[in-house]
Amino acid sequence: MRKDKLKIGIYELTGCAGDALLILDCEDELINIFHAADIQSFLMAKSDNIDGELDVALVEGSVSTEKDLKELLDIRKRSKVLVAMGICATLGGPQAAFLDPKEWEHNLKQVYGQTEMTHTKPLHSKPLDAYVKVDYCLPGCPIDREQFLSTLTRLLAGHPPELHRFPVCVECKWRENDCLLNRGLCCLGPLTAAGCRAVCPSHNLPCVGCWGPAEEANRSAEYQLLLEKGFDREMILRKMASFSGTRFAEFAARFRGEKK
Amino acid sequence: MKTISINHLARVEGAGGVTATIDGQVVTEVKFLINEGPRLFERLTIGMTPEEDLNLVPRICAICTLSHRYAALRGLEKALKVKVPAKVTLLRELMHLGEMIESHSLHIYLLALPDYLGYPNAIAMASKYGFEAKVGLEMKQFGNHIMKTMSGRFVHGENPSLGGFGRLPTREELVFIKNRAVQFLPFALKTVQLMCELPYPDIPESDTLYVCCHPAEGRFGFMGDEIILSNGDLIDAQEYKKVANEFIVAHSYCKRSHYKGKPYSVGALARVNNLGERLGGEAGRAFKKYFNDRWKKNPLFNNAAQALEVLYSFERIPQVIDEGLQLPDPEPVARGRESGKGVGAVEAPRGLLFHAYDISAGRITQTDIVTPTAQNAEDIERYCFIAAQTLLKKGEEDKIRDRMDLVIRAFDPCISCSAHMVQVNQAPDGDWKNRLRQLASEGEPAFVGLGREDRSDDAAGLELARLLRERGAKDVRLAPEMEEGSGPADSGRPLVFIDAVDFGDKPGKICLLPLRHVLWNATLSHRLAGLTGLPFDADRLLDAHLLGIQPASIAEGRRISAEVRSALDGICEFLSS
Numbered sequence: 001m002r003k004d005k006l007k008i009g010i011y012e013l014t015g016c017a018g019d020a021l022l023i024l025d026c027e028d029e030l031i032n033i034f035h036a037a038d039i040q041s042f043l044m045a046k047s048d049n050i051d052g053e054l055d056v057a058l059v060e061g062s063v064s065t066e067k068d069l070k071e072l073l074d075i076r077k078r079s080k081v082l083v084a085m086g087i088c089a090t091l092g093g094p095q096a097a098f099l100d101p102k103e104w105e106h107n108l109k110q111v112y113g114q115t116e117m118t119h120t121k122p123l124h125s126k127p128l129d130a131y132v133k134v135d136y137c138l139p140g141c142p143i144d145r146e147q148f149l150s151t152l153t154r155l156l157a158g159h160p161p162e163l164h165r166f167p168v169c170v171e172c173k174w175r176e177n178d179c180l181l182n183r184g185l186c187c188l189g190p191l192t193a194a195g196c197r198a199v200c201p202s203h204n205l206p207c208v209g210c211w212g213p214a215e216e217a218n219r220s221a222e223y224q225l226l227l228e229k230g231f232d233r234e235m236i237l238r239k240m241a242s243f244s245g246t247r248f249a250e251f252a253a254r255f256r257g258e259k260k
Numbered sequence: 261m262k263t264i265s266i267n268h269l270a271r272v273e274g275a276g277g278v279t280a281t282i283d284g285q286v287v288t289e290v291k292f293l294i295n296e297g298p299r300l301f302e303r304l305t306i307g308m309t310p311e312e313d314l315n316l317v318p319r320i321c322a323i324c325t326l327s328h329r330y331a332a333l334r335g336l337e338k339a340l341k342v343k344v345p346a347k348v349t350l351l352r353e354l355m356h357l358g359e360m361i362e363s364h365s366l367h368i369y370l371l372a373l374p375d376y377l378g379y380p381n382a383i384a385m386a387s388k389y390g391f392e393a394k395v396g397l398e399m400k401q402f403g404n405h406i407m408k409t410m411s412g413r414f415v416h417g418e419n420p421s422l423g424g425f426g427r428l429p430t431r432e433e434l435v436f437i438k439n440r441a442v443q444f445l446p447f448a449l450k451t452v453q454l455m456c457e458l459p460y461p462d463i464p465e466s467d468t469l470y471v472c473c474h475p476a477e478g479r480f481g482f483m484g485d486e487i488i489l490s491n492g493d494l495i496d497a498q499e500y501k502k503v504a505n506e507f508i509v510a511h512s513y514c515k516r517s518h519y520k521g522k523p524y525s526v527g528a529l530a531r532v533n534n535l536g537e538r539l540g541g542e543a544g545r546a547f548k549k550y551f552n553d554r555w556k557k558n559p560l561f562n563n564a565a566q567a568l569e570v571l572y573s574f575e576r577i578p579q580v581i582d583e584g585l586q587l588p589d590p591e592p593v594a595r596g597r598e599s600g601k602g603v604g605a606v607e608a609p610r611g612l613l614f615h616a617y618d619i620s621a622g623r624i625t626q627t628d629i630v631t632p633t634a635q636n637a638e639d640i641e642r643y644c645f646i647a648a649q650t651l652l653k654k655g656e657e658d659k660i661r662d663r664m665d666l667v668i669r670a671f672d673p674c675i676s677c678s679a680h681m682v683q684v685n686q687a688p689d690g691d692w693k694n695r696l697r698q699l700a701s702e703g704e705p706a707f708v709g710l711g712r713e714d715r716s717d718d719a720a721g722l723e724l725a726r727l728l729r730e731r732g733a734k735d736v737r738l739a740p741e742m743e744e745g746s747g748p749a750d751s752g753r754p755l756v757f758i759d760a761v762d763f764g765d766k767p768g769k770i771c772l773l774p775l776r777h778v779l780w781n782a783t784l785s786h787r788l789a790g791l792t793g794l795p796f797d798a799d800r801l802l803d804a805h806l807l808g809i810q811p812a813s814i815a816e817g818r819r820i821s822a823e824v825r826s827a828l829d830g831i832c833e834f835l836s837s
Contacts, residue, residue, distance in 0.1 A: 014299065018322030018415045025414050027401055064298065094319055095299040107303040122298050141319065142415045203412050203419045203426035208315040235309060242316060
């Protein structure tokens with residue numbers, strides 16, 4: 001049994017490391033994870049890390065530098081299954097919200113001036129699947145611990161993970177919350193992938209969309225609805241874009257086009 | 261030349277590492293690198309409503325997520341004249357104490373303590389120090405519990421909002437936290453005893469300036485409207501730029517800060533140094549017992565200071581909750597205005613954090629965020645340098661790597677400095693051949709010979725260029741022949757300069773290195789003054805390489821030494837094969 005343990009690596013590219021931290025926060029289960037799988041690399045938790053062949057690589061963060069890219073290509077080459085964790089890895093993260101490369105470059109200059117960065121070249125932030133094949137995506141900012149544990153368990157048992165395919169609204173109804181849209185708040189629940197157990201609406205706060213877009217979200221309908229409720233058009237688009245990364249590009253282009 | 265590098269500090273608000281370069285008896289360079297890519301959060305907030313900003317900015321860092329949210333709240337509320345009810349202030353303090361406990365206990369027990377007890381990591385330490393590892397983990401879990409109760413999630417909880425909370429914690433939740441905090445007190449006391457009685461090494465020791473928030477009413481605490489410096493200066497937080505004057509260094513996307521041209525330190529040690537006299541209760545007694553002058557100049561005492569703060573936090577929680585429970589639940593608060601400026605200053609576990617906002621008609625027009633690690637970066641490099649240079653002078657070169665590791669971890673730049681991925685890099689003999697081969701795989705290199713004909717071995721670059729030409733190499737130039745606009749046409753090919761370079765090694769030693777390394781290094785760069793007149797733009801130069809040959813002499817004369825001559829022959833032979 002022991003020698004058949006799956007070899008697993010956990011890696012961080014550019015992001016806040018919240019997903020790796022969340023794995024670390026599974027204190028009680030962590031020992032079991034370390035027993036059930038052979039954790040080859042997890043910089044945040046251990047020191048004797050090995051960069052070898054892997055059965056499963058879990059990668060968080062976006063590709064935002066050449067160094068990130070090099071590391072990702074290397075991880076892909078060594079791994080049978082690659083799982084993107086969190087919205088930076090799955091969608092490019094908040095840092096991908098500048099959709100136009102020119103706009104991104106302008107803002108990079110605003111922050112870092114003319115200084116030539118010598119250590120590693122910056123790249124316009126992109127999700128992992130812009131460069132390599134990604135087998136499974138765990139959405140969330142950060143990921144949810146139950147979803148992480150169930151995904152890992154299924155992978156360990158040789159099954160594909162089962163992820164939620166509905167929006168936050170469904171979870172919100174399960175919890176019998178009052179609908180915040182009806183209360184006149186700018187809630188993105190109908191557009192956003194479920195898995196957080198509708199944590200914000202359950203705290204009387206509108207969903208900000210931090211799990212990224214739900215699979216079959218009807219953006220146009222929500223956009224019209226929010227416009228009718230009197231919200232500012234730019235704010236609606238910006239809120240939709242904030243955590244949707246590159247996935248928002250097509251929709252945004254259509255609306256920007258209409259504006260002109 | 262030798263390089264000691266700590267490659268994967270892993271998380272320093274992203275990935276980071278430290279490199280020290282040792283050349284004979286001199287530490288020529290220490291670099292604290294943060295490999296995190298640019299995320300441009302400050303720019304992303306422009307045009308946003310304050311609420312959107314609150315959704316976004318805590319995502320800067322998962323470890324200090326609530327400190328970021330707290331600083332943003334304070335900055336935005338100041339700008340919008342939001343009057344925060346007393347109960348909300350107390351509950352925010354509670355959430356902040358939770359983050360302090362979580363971060364400090366993780367750092368003390370699981371990251372720093374294994375160093376001092378001589379174990380490679382916490383798991384190895386747990387076999388003999390199971391009790392300590394267990395206490396650390398339980399304390400961390402309790403900190404997490406407070407954070408989740410107050411913010412809604414372990415990481416990036418959205419509950420604390422402008423003027424209040426989306427949902428207030430229930431009485432039962434608060435009483436549970438209070439009772440648990442009281443139960444932890446004996447363990448907090450033990451933590452202080454353990455961390456304050458460790459035999460901290462006396463290298464590195466050097467005076468610095470300590471900077472932290474100045475809480476009101478003569479109290480100890482983790483936020484304030486003023487900043488206090490260890491030289492006695494008090495600065496209004498709204499004028500934070502007097503302290504945190506950010507500038508950029510080319511080797512990191514993390515900005516740096518100086519106060520009046522000098523590096524300074526922030527964090528637990530800064531707070532205890534500046535405000536320790538204000539500690540009461542058991543924490544006050546412990547401060548009087550353990551504090552001494554070494555705390556003022558030795559960054560390793562940050563670990564002791566963190567332990568004092570853990571004790572303070574556990575003593576403070578019951579007070580905060582008792583006070584809070586006596587106050588009525590606050591009503592939602594309205595904004596006093598839609599335009600204005602405001603700076604929020606709080607203490608993140610690892611030090612002073614600023615969020616500064618300009619708001620016009622309800623939209624953010626300017627954001628400036630200064631993180632603790634950005635402020636500590638200069639002192640981290642400086643103390644690493646002092647440690648490396650002092651140990652080298654004492655003939656204890658073998659200790660340099662571990663000591664630098666200890667210094668960096670003491671600063672607690674972020675949690676996964678748990679990774680002890682320290683490497684001492686020493687290149688194998690004739691490594692230039694491997695590197696040149698690798699370079700040639702990107703395209704056939706173009707060579708440019710540099711040097712001075714009348715300075716003995718300094719003519720090596722020019723001589724080699726001539727030799728290569730004689731052997732039929734095509735793209736070879738001599739700097740003196742080149743004019744503006746005559747650079748190699750194909751800019752996609754690797755560009756290699758050839759020159760005599762004083763590495764401080766034996767004559768004839770050959771090194772191939774990125775030109776940017778030489779341009780960074782003041783002791784080598786003056787030798788390359790000849791580059792400035794050449795027709796290459798900055799990008800091309802930064803991507804170029806230098807094939808350097810150690811000269812025996814660069815005295816006036818036209819004789820190339822036997823050692824250098826033989827090196828040139830070796831290069832010619834390698835290139836023609």
